[in-house]
Amino acid sequence: MLNSLGIDEHTQSVYQLMLADPQAGVKDIGQKLGLDSDQVKTALERLVDLSLVDVDDDRVEVHSPELALPALHARNQAELAQRNQDLEDSRIAMMQFLTQYGGSVPTSGPEAERLVGSDDVRAKIAELGAAAVDQVLNFSQTGRMNAEALEAAKAVTEDLRDRGVRYRDIYLDSVRNHEETYEYVQWMQSKGVEVRTLPSLPLRMVVFDGKAAIIPLSNDLCTAGGLLLRNEVVIEALIALFSEKWKEAAPLTRTRPRRKEGLSAQERHALRLWALGLTDEAVARRMEVSFRTVRRIHANLTERLGAISRFHLGALALSKGWISADDLA
Template sequence: MEHLLARHQAELAAQQQQIEVSRPAAAELISECADLARGSDDPGAERLVGIEAIRGRIAELTSRLAREIMTFAPGDAHRTSDLAVAKTVDQPMLERGIRMRTIWLDSIRNGGPTLEYATWLQSLGGQARTVPTLPVRMIIMDRKCALLPVNTVDATAGAVVLHGQGTVAALCALFDTTWETGTPLGTSEPQDARGLTPQETELLRLLGQGLTDQAIAVRLGVSHRTAQRFAASLMEKLGARSRFEAGFKAAARGWLLPEQ
């Protein structure tokens, strides 16, 4: 059993390292999308302005899907009206046998409309997993094109549809790696050898980077107060009375992984 646990932990560490290596590439792609929004011409991309244009293009692209759709869905408090619109697009796809995989944040497990929607998707055959953080909102269709927002703060402002083979292949690799590390919805979050969940491990990493509670809340898709509560719980596990002491004890225990 110890051997199996050690091997599993090593596999998870390797997958986490792959995600860390992918983060700079994702950030560069997002930056390129922002450049396109400012008017740069690119034959491998098309620009969409406004939520209606985005919804219309998504409906058009999904109606032509042949095999699968893969989605990064960051954020927790998705609006009920947006989820209702998404249902009218998603249900026909699932009924046609399209494979649908969605990665959400761990924070949706706390309940609410987003969890209800994700559970509804699974009841129709969709697959859902959760991870602590996601780099950007993203939809990949048939591994041929990808839709990303041009503004990571306001995804409704505009979007870019990318068709370049190399760019889409890189985004597919990022999705596949993240999917492998995700926890299937409907199962409890696993704990590693330290007794930490993936969300707590990510929180520890963000605290180690010196991020504020507000910045951590945005990354985890939770409220400011919830982020403070998570940090306090982690400090309690470490037996620390301050964040400085928590960082010291985490480092002493080998809990802080080096930056990739």
């Protein structure tokens, strides 16, 4: 019912139960809904992100849907408008990366084919997947997928694994916030797909057998279409980029992995993006999390380190080795 607002079924059920019983705890909610504690905590985190619930120390305040849902809709519209201004960021980052390798992306000719719309992109992915014999590399730069996209992806995945093609996929950490997509990714792992996650990715792409790649015309979930590339230099650069990110990525688990100093990959990546000068809004878009989540990460890190400013936070993070000088380059 509320999927269009970014509220999955479990999160909606928890919200409805809390509206009926604002004093219910994690254990009570889990027992009544048949969810484990991790599922309940994930739903509560999502509700906090969406400003439907506030948590202050041990006090939980549930906001009325009459006030909270219209405000959430308005915020989603504002975030979408801001995201539309930033759609080209990932594509530009990819172009800059390719330039370092001495290559360029052709836009027409025998080594490039323009795909119009998401249907063309899905059809070409299915075609190239059916012809793949070695391996498929994928950046899934989205934390949530609709039912149509999930079904199409399942068909390609099953075919690849049935034929013994190695399939490696990197998802955003935020995939954990969308139950349907997270369940699909777990299903992928059960089929032998190698899955890891990162806080953010430079672009969406899929590479087949080191011979062909599809990238979006813009990173708006490929609705505008994509480019099918066969240029050898471009493909080599994309494979090198995937290998670099694969080493950084962490295995998929329900909870986000934490480093020995207690810093999560999400927190460390936010520090790196702030060090590069990105605003909280840009960090949220890059990591595909809510603005509220980024502000909460900032508040937690500031409190943990005793920082008095963003500059001070960055300096303390450097001194502790949480980020390196290379992150500031």
